[in-house]
Amino acid sequence: MSPAAIVNAAPSPSNGTKIVPVSSVKPIITPSSILPPAPSNSVPAWVQPDLTRLLRVEHLPGSFAARSVSLVDLPAGAIFARISGPTPASCAYTSVQASRDLHIELNSDLVFINHSCRPTLLFDMTRWEVRVNPELKGGLKAGDELTFFYPSTEWDMVQPFDCRCREASCRGTISGAKDMELEVLSNYWLNPHIEGLLQEKHAANGKGNGVHNGVKNSSSTAS
Template sequence: MPSADPIPASPALRDKAPSPTHPDRLRVNRSPKAFGSGAYSLVDLPAGALFATITGTTPGHKAYTSVQTGRDTHIELNSDLVYCNHSCAPSLVFDMARMEVRVVDEKPLKAGDALTFFYPSTEWEMDQPFQCTCGANACRGWISGAKTMSAEELDGYWLNGHIVQLRNERK
């Protein structure tokens, strides 16, 4: 399944071909096309398994390259994980409280699978919303963060604690 418009790599990762940060776990397909690069699994893992720990981050601000970690906090991944694109049928979960990337609970990960996560699971309000083209049966269409999604649209997705808290405050 093709992934939706990904968060592109930060300029440091995009403009150079740095040494891979997870050479045993993923390969990056770089594309000169804007938002065309992506990450693909090199390993088979069972549903729910740990894919990678998130290390080497730096504090950031809301930007298309950052990941939200709390109500008002963001990080830059500074790793090949930045190439994990969005999908409405994701293969991974980015757990920002544990600083882990795990395989979704619903299905195992196979070598060659696109590495994707559901951006609203970490992002309350995205810096650069986009029209999703992931092709999933339950594609959510316009992706702008969890803030603009109904409880029904978010049902069934694993969500970070800060997203759950912000959603509950909205009620």
Template structure:
């Protein structure tokens, strides 16, 4: 132990991630400044406000969307995500593989989003790339079964069956 309070307690996001903005473009990304094992807590969601569905909002439950109000908003989608947004615990955890300093921070948007405010063509470039991302509502159940999903998404999928 370094004798410091862990960065996720405050949370001091400047110790956890670096936002890289591309001048003259809407493209931005978040990069990890830490090494953490799979499954460990990366950060807690500490300053959310209720919101309407928007490109920047996160669906926290069946009927609640939030704005994160911090640099976590720069975490992009990937079909092979490095993080999980667990909205029941209000925390971000490292996904199935260890997180290394310099890794891009990403999560699988349909793990929180039933219907995307702004669907988009995924450009993650992974073998597992799912193409057009519109939210969990429109995705194949078998594909979704390969991902960690929030409880509200699981419930909505069950109702759809």
């Protein structure tokens, strides 16, 4: 340990009692469970990392045909990457909704992670982390396409599209969580801002606000 990492050290007393030095070195990585809260309309100051060893972008023929592929093996529920370098933005085809008041541009190759109705990843916008889907059997494998369920972050998308994931559970046209039935959304992990908006929608429709009980929320993946 560097001498600069020790403070308040003093010579041992004459009675032989051992003094434990106090270290000024702080953990390099702050556990996500104790990260400070941030205003819902701003990008947290601590957000930051590097994707070149985690994914490969494949540019395929045609419009909107790029996709991203994993370069790593990770168990279900593991952190894939922190969201790095985002900037506040208007709601757009390339943006991600980070809270009810904030949309961001990712400004990284994470933007090439496509939608799937059976996703390999989830975007946890409370922790600003991309995680392996906790329900992904066998975890994430190198060579797997990286996907997430867009309505887990997006309430009202500016550019709806017909999903081509070809999964048996395909939901067809994807336009945001506001246009999906709660029964469908209950099969997916959703960010808290989507849960809150669903509660408001169902309360306004006279159906109560018990959305939390029917949706796989962020608490199920807390570390």
